[in-house]
Structure formats: structure tokens, C-alpha cells
Amino acid sequence: MSEQKLPLLKVKDLHVYYGAIHAIKGISLEVFEGEIVTLIGANGAGKSTTLNTIAGLLKPRQGSIVLDGVPVGGTSASKMIYKGLALCPEGRRVFQQMTVKENLEMGAYSRPNSEIEDSLADVFARFPRLKEREKQIAGTLSGGEQQMLAMGRALMSKPKLLMLDEPSMGLAPILVDQIFEIIQELHASGATILLVEQNAQMALSVADRAYVLETGAISISGTASSLLHDDKVRKAYLGN
Amino acid sequence: MIFLSNLVNGISLGSIYAIIALGYTMVYGIAKMLNFAHGDVIMVGAYIAFCALQYWNLPPVLALIVAMLVCTALGITIEGLAYRPLRQAASLAVLITAIGMSYLLQNLALLIWGPNPKSFPATTMMALPTFSLFGGKLNISGVTLVAILANIVIMLVLTTFISRTKVGKAMRCVSEDRGAAELMGINVNRTISTTFAIGSALAAVAGILLCSAYPTLMPTTGSMPGIKAFTAAVFGGIGSIPGAMIGGILLGVIEILGKAYISTELGDAIVFAVLIIVLLFRPTGLLGKPIREKV
Ligand SMILES: Nc1ncnc2c1ncn2[C@@H]1O[C@H](COP(=O)(O)OP(=O)(O)OP(=O)(O)O)[C@@H](O)[C@H]1O
Numbered sequence: 075m076s077e078q079k080l081p082l083l084k085v086k087d088l089h090v091y092y093g094a095i096h097a098i099k100g101i102s103l104e105v106f107e108g109e110i111v112t113l114i115g116a117n118g119a120g121k122s123t124t125l126n127t128i129a130g131l132l133k134p135r136q137g138s139i140v141l142d143g144v145p146v147g148g149t150s151a152s153k154m155i156y157k158g159l160a161l162c163p164e165g166r167r168v169f170q171q172m173t174v175k176e177n178l179e180m181g182a183y184s185r186p187n188s189e190i191e192d193s194l195a196d197v198f199a200r201f202p203r204l205k206e207r208e209k210q211i212a213g214t215l216s217g218g219e220q221q222m223l224a225m226g227r228a229l230m231s232k233p234k235l236l237m238l239d240e241p242s243m244g245l246a247p248i249l250v251d252q253i254f255e256i257i258q259e260l261h262a263s264g265a266t267i268l269l270v271e272q273n274a275q276m277a278l279s280v281a282d283r284a285y286v287l288e289t290g291a292i293s294i295s296g297t298a299s300s301l302l303h304d305d306k307v308r309k310a311y312l313g314n
Numbered sequence: 315m316i317f318l319s320n321l322v323n324g325i326s327l328g329s330i331y332a333i334i335a336l337g338y339t340m341v342y343g344i345a346k347m348l349n350f351a352h353g354d355v356i357m358v359g360a361y362i363a364f365c366a367l368q369y370w371n372l373p374p375v376l377a378l379i380v381a382m383l384v385c386t387a388l389g390i391t392i393e394g395l396a397y398r399p400l401r402q403a404a405s406l407a408v409l410i411t412a413i414g415m416s417y418l419l420q421n422l423a424l425l426i427w428g429p430n431p432k433s434f435p436a437t438t439m440m441a442l443p444t445f446s447l448f449g450g451k452l453n454i455s456g457v458t459l460v461a462i463l464a465n466i467v468i469m470l471v472l473t474t475f476i477s478r479t480k481v482g483k484a485m486r487c488v489s490e491d492r493g494a495a496e497l498m499g500i501n502v503n504r505t506i507s508t509t510f511a512i513g514s515a516l517a518a519v520a521g522i523l524l525c526s527a528y529p530t531l532m533p534t535t536g537s538m539p540g541i542k543a544f545t546a547a548v549f550g551g552i553g554s555i556p557g558a559m560i561g562g563i564l565l566g567v568i569e570i571l572g573k574a575y576i577s578t579e580l581g582d583a584i585v586f587a588v589l590i591i592v593l594l595f596r597p598t599g600l601l602g603k604p605i606r607e608k609v
Pocket residue numbers: 092095097115116117118119120121122123124164272
């Protein structure tokens with residue numbers, strides 16, 4: 075995080091539209107290697123739109139996205155994973171009719187077959203639960219298990235940058251804790267993560283830095299701990 | 315014994331419907347569209363095989379291969395030129411384009427091969443003996459058996475392909491969730507193109523089987539079998555590969571038995587009546603999955 079180091083991800087003045095709706099109005103953000111950066115904000119603030127645009131699912135109207143020194147703005151989603159970016163999308167979106175193992179294998183679609191076994195062992199070590207349910211059809215997993223599968227699937231590509239869109243959504247508190255523990259473990263093992271959350275308390279407690287998104291623009295940014303103690307943030311997002 | 319003979323013929327005709335239905339069902343499952351031009355690809359395949367046998371004097375195996383190659387190329391071209399630009403368009407626009415494509419193919423065939431029916435050289439294509447069983451009481455033609463066998467082999471190969479290979483798995487991903495498939499690095503356009511290629515190659519096989527069994531070839535030859543195979547796909551549960559097989563065979567059996575025991579004229583009407591009844595009770599078809607709400 076030193077000044078001279080280049081960011082792994084650098085987004086500058088990003089504008090995204092849905093037809094006539096101006097959803098993202100000039101966002102700039104940076105993620106450095108080894109960091110967890112969180113993007114928090116209310117419903118409809120544009121968090122998913124931002125991640126989906128970085129992942130290539132949506133095309134920006136204006137602005138630049140640079141990943142590891144390479145401009146990637148406008149690159150299609152199917153190519154982004156080859157550039158080292160994986161998105162674990164909102165709502166998990168695991169392949170319901172495939173088995174757990176097949177889902178994980180699809181996560182490594184972008185990598186040579188010879189490396190799949192290796193990634194699979196890593197993911198199973200991190201998520202023993204998935205190993206137990208290897209042959210189960212993903213649609214029959216519980217919500218928490220599906221979230222683990224979605225995260226495991228994203229990790230299968232060994233991304234330089236992992237983007238997580240509301241991993242705690244719809245989960246019981248104990249599972250939320252578990253998911254955040256896993257995020258911290260990933261952080262400890264050197265992963266770089268851009269985390270979108272509505273659960274601001276949890277997100278700020280694991281992140282290094284944070285951006286607050288309000289109707290398509292960044293209103294506050296800084297270190298996670300400074301935001302945790304910021305009055306405006308506390309009032310609006312932490313409920314006190 | 316006559317019943318048994320009708321049953322075998324029904325299964326055989328149904329096998330041809332099943333092979334055609336695969337094209338509808340795979341394209342529907344993966345590209346989420348009804349390719350109404352699929353029936354006409356059958357006709358093109360049959361004409362190519364006809365030319366290969368009649369004019370170019372190719373052996374039957376080569377005729378089959380040439381017809382499959384031409385149809386594969388045709389399927390990829392149709393998808394790329396007509397359907398791909400409409401990927402984000404309303405499904406009605408895609409449907410109308412598909413119907414237009416169907417007429418285009420029929421009219422091109424009319425232009426190239428003329429309106430007069432051609433007699434498909436069925437005996438050259440399949441120089442097979444008729445099998446007599448039960449002391450000549452049950453006679454089964456070679457084509458009948460080939461159609462049934464071809465269907466079984468195609469189903470087995472296709473099911474294995476879809477469940478085991480990387481391309482097959484990519485197809486299942488695109489079928490389930492196009493966006494998530496893209497996030498895995500799957501090229502959705504290429505996957506859809508591959509699906510059209512497979513469906514169209516199978517259409518060529520079906521066209522040759524059809525014209526070997528009923529050797530009259532016209533530019534409209536593909537429409538009725540196309541509509542029936544589509545019916546079979548819906549009957550079995552559109553999007554489902556085993557559904558296409560079961561739907562196709564049932565449809566063929568119902569058609570032949572209906573014609574034999576109820577009314578020759580009403581044979582086709584009976585087929586569609588059964589479809590309507592099935593859909594009333596099972597709107598997603600026999601093996602179709604209940605419609606899930608997308609979150
Ligand atoms: N497909 C779409 N078409 C039109 N507008 C959209 C579409 N998707 C999102 N929007 C709009 O864009 C804005 C940002 O939505 P987005 O999904 O990015 O919000 P979010 O911050 O992820 O919200 P949440 O916390 O509820 O997931 C919202 O006003 C939303 O209504």
C-alpha cells in the first residue's frame with residue numbers, strides 16, 4: 075500500500091447506464107495487492123452495477139478500468155477471467171443442476187485441465203463442507219453451502235482479484251460469521267478482495283479500506299477503521 | 315402381428331422425429347429460442363444427399379458426410395447472420411426471424427432444385443434387406459431398423475457429450491445461467507454456435523433417414539416433420555434430451571397407430587390432440603422441469 079506501488083485495480087471516472095438511467099456517475103476507486111477493499115451502500119446505490127461493470131458483464135459508457143497495469147474497460151466477461159479477475163455474483167448463481175464438483179470444475183474453465191486437481195484440493199481444504207457434498211446437486215444445497223460453493227467456484231480460477239457481491243445476503247447470523255471468517259482467512263493467505271456488502275459493520279471490520287456509495291457516486295472513502303468511527307457512516311449504515 | 319409391425323414402424327418414424335426434436339430442444343435449452351427453420355435444414359440435408367448420390371455419384375457414406383457438413387455450415391451461418399444480432403431482442407422478434415428464415419430456405423430450395431418432387435434414391439442410400447420374422451408374418455425394412463439404431467446411438471453419444479466433455483458442460487452452464495457462464499470464461503456465442511452446428515448435423519441425418527423411408531423430396535419436405543418434431547420436443551419437455559427421445563417415439567407411435575386404427579386422414583390431428591391434452595395436465599411436457607422463477 076506504499077505510495078509508489080501501482081494498484082492492482084484502478085477504476086477512474088466510471089459511468090454506467092441502463093438505457094436512459096444513469097446508474098454509476100463517475101466512480102473512481104483503487105485496490106492494491108493484498109488488500110480487502112469494501113464498497114458499502116444502501117439498496118440500489120449501484121454496488122452490483124460497479125462490480126458487474128468491472129467484471130465485463132456491463133459496458134461502461136465512459137471511464138477507464140485498469141487491472142494489473144492492463145486497460146480492460148469494455149472487455150467481455152468471458153475474457154476477464156483470463157486476465158485474472160473473478161466475480162462471485164450477487165445471489166450466488168451457482169449452476170443449480172450441476173453437482174458441487176462440476177460447479178467447481180466450471181470455475182476453473184479458464185485454466186488448463188492439468189491444474190484443476192490442484193485448485194480443487196485447495197478449495198476443498200478451505201471448504202471441507204464442499205468436499206463432503208462433492209456429488210450433491212448444487213440446487214439442493216442450503217443457502218450457506220451455496221455461498222461457499224459460489225466462493226469456491228470463483229477461487230478455482232486462482233484470480234489476482236476476487237470480487238464478492240454480498241456474500242452474506244440472506245444467511246443466518248452464524249453463517250454470516252463463518253463467511254466473514256473465510257474472507258479473513260483468504261486475506262491472511264494474501265488474496266486481494268473487493269467486497270460489496272450491505273452488512274457494513276461486518277465489512278468494515280474485515281476490510282483495510284472502504285468506499286461508501288450513494289446513488290451512483292462515492293460519498294466517503296478512507297481506511298475501514300476511520301469509517302467505522304465516522305459519525306455520518308455510523309448514522310447511515312451502522313444504525314447508531 | 316399387424317399391430318407389432320405398426321408399432322415397429324411407429325417407433326422408427328418416432329426415432330426420426332426424436333433426432334429432429336434434439337435440434338429444437340438443444341437450441342431451445344441453450345439459446346432460449348425456437349428455431350423454426352430447423353425443419354428446413356432437414357430438407358436441405360436431404361437435397362444435398364440426393365445430389366451427392368444422383369449427380370456426383372458419391373458412395374452413401376460420403377453422401378451422409380457431405381450432407382452433414384453442409385448442414386453444419388448452414389446452421390452456423392443461420393445462427394451467426396440471423397439470430398446472433400438479435401441476442402438482446404424480444405423473443406417475438408427472434409421467432410419472426412426464424413419463421414422468415416424457414417421461408418427463405420424453402421424458397422432458395424425452390425430456386426435451386428425446382429418445384430417438382432424428386433425421387434430420393436432410397437435404395438442406393440440404404441441397400442439393406444428386409445428382415446422377416448415369425449415365418450414372414452412380421453417384415454421390417456432395413457431403413458426402419460437403421461432409424462431406430464441411429465436414434466439410440468445419437469442419444470447415447472449426445473448424452474455422454476453433454477455430461478462429460480468440457481464443451482458439453484459449457485452448454486449446460488449457458489443453458490442454466492448465461493451471465494454466470496460468462497463469468498466462468500465461457501464464450502456464450504461460440505457455445506450457441508456449436509449447439510446449432512450439432513443440431514443441424516443431426517438434421518442432415520434425419521433428412522436422409524426420412525427420405526429413405528418416404529422417398530419424395532420437395533422444398534416443403536421438412537416442414538411437416540419439423541412441426542411434428544417440435545411437437546415431440548414440447549411433448550417430452552422442451553430443453554430435455556431424454557424428453558426429445560421419448561416425445562419423438564411416442565409421437566411416431568401415436569401417429570402410425572392412429573392412422574392404422576382410427577383414421578388415416580385424422581392421423582396428424584390425433585397427434586396434435588394428444589399434445590394438447592398432455593400440455594393441459596403437464597404444461598412443461600413429460601420430462602420438462604417445472605418452471606423456476608429466476609431470482
Ligand atoms: N437491469 C437493470 N435495468 C435498469 N435499471 C437497473 C438494472 N439493474 C439495476 N438497475 C438500477 O441501477 C441502480 C443500481 O442498482 P444495483 O443493483 O447496482 O444496486 P446495489 O447497490 O447492488 O443494490 P442492492 O444492495 O440492492 O444489491 C438501481 O437504481 C437499480 O434500480
